[in-house]
Amino acid sequence: MSHTDQNQEKNKEHFEKLYANYNISNILHWLNHLDSFLDSATTTETSWFALYQGNFRNRLKGKKVLEMGCGDCTNVAVMAALGAEVYANDIAxxxxxxxxxxxxxxxxxxxxxxxxxxxxxxxxxxQSFDFIVGKAFLHHLEIPLEREFLRETARLLKPDGEARFFEPAVNSRILDEIRWHIPIGGRPSKFDKAAFAKWKESDPHPDRSFSSKHWKKAGAAFFNDVRIIPVGTLERFSRLFGWGERRNKFKRWALKNEKRLPWALNSFFTRSQLIVYKGVIIK
Ligand SMILES: C[S@@+](CC[C@H](N)C(=O)[O-])C[C@H]1O[C@@H](n2cnc3c(N)ncnc32)[C@H](O)[C@@H]1O
Incomplete structure (x- = not known):
């Protein structure tokens, strides 16, 4: 089995387990309170804040949209409730x-x-889709496979269509190394070599670049207009605020204000990014 196939198997196994017997009651609750859900998510949660930038919420009605790596399907459900005609794909x-x-x-x-x-x-x-989106999806693909997904994205988008991907950003090796040494959630510190190696075995992320530079170059092979918007430079410090409303208040403030930082600083320190590809290169 090739390395790419092995990685895909690992992804499938991991996410089949994660979404098995998934309870959709939260999603239904959010759909029934759609405006307040989106008002909160798009101002507090990095992925929603990023993906819904640029009035995306109001641009969806009546549009044909594809989400790759739809996972627990919250976003496909929200886009469909906003009136889009939604296609969803996931390996799971x-x-x-x-x-x-x-x-x-x-x-x-x-x-x-x-x-x-x-x-x-x-x-x-x-050329049948207005939008193709992915939320924390591309970085799960090894780079040669990602290239095939981007080629397919370019094939499926209408000439004036737009692809939007929210992905993590690693633009500084030093910051990345520091991050790996701080334990978080179920992930041990790199200082604990044995535990780290064990955790890595079951982690579905491939070893690959998550840099803005990479996604700029990868998109430029298929699109004339490539934009990378850093998100999370200040928000990444929200972990220092524990849980609850104090943390959410900081997140809202951080996401609103970090765009005032100089671009170079934002790009270096950011923890995630919105990648927008437009202007399909017709081949
Ligand atoms: C980190 S999850 C994100 C899920 C969801 N978009 C979200 O925001 O919660 C990554 C998703 O990509 C899916 N995935 C990984 N490789 C894939 C592939 N080759 N084709 C389709 N989906 C894939 C996984 O099954 C998983 O659901």
Missing amino acids: SASGEIVRKLNENYAFKHPIIFVEGDFLNNELAA
Whole structure:
């Protein structure tokens, strides 16, 4: 089995487990309080803040949208509730089961369509999507496979379509090394060599570049207009604020104000990024 196939197997195994028997009641609650959910998520949570920048929320109605790596399907459900015609794909078939339950329990104008199986062999029509999005998705692919997904993104987008990807950013080796040495959640510190190696075995992330420079170059092979927007330079310090409203207050302040920082500083210290590709290069 090739290295890329092994990584994909690891992803499938990890995420099938994570989403098995997923309870959709939270998603349904958010759909039933959509405005207040989005007001809060897009001002407090890095991934929502990033992906929904530039009035994305109001640009979705009536648009044909594809989400790659839809995971627990919260975002596909939100986009469908906002009136988009949504196609969803994930390597984990458990995501398809979530989509089925969502369609059964919420009256979307257009039920969500799950694209089953190996996405690169899909039969979707060329130039048929207004938006293609991915939330914490591309960085799960090894770089040669990512290139195929970007090629497919360019094939599926309408000439005036737009791709939006929210991904982690690692633009400084030193900061990255520091990060690996601080234990977080279930991940041990790199100082604890044995525990770290054990954790790494089950981690579904490939060893690859997560730099803005990489995604700039990768996108430029298929798109004329490539924009990288750093997100999370100040927000990354929210961990110092414990949990609860104090932390959320800091996050809101940080996300709102960090764009005032000089671009170079933001780009160096950022922990994540919104990647926007437009202007498909027609080949
Ligand atoms: C970090 S999760 C993000 C899920 C979701 N987008 C979110 O924001 O919560 C990455 C997702 O990518 C999916 N994935 C990984 N490789 C994939 C592939 N080749 N094709 C489709 N989905 C893939 C995983 O199964 C997982 O659901």
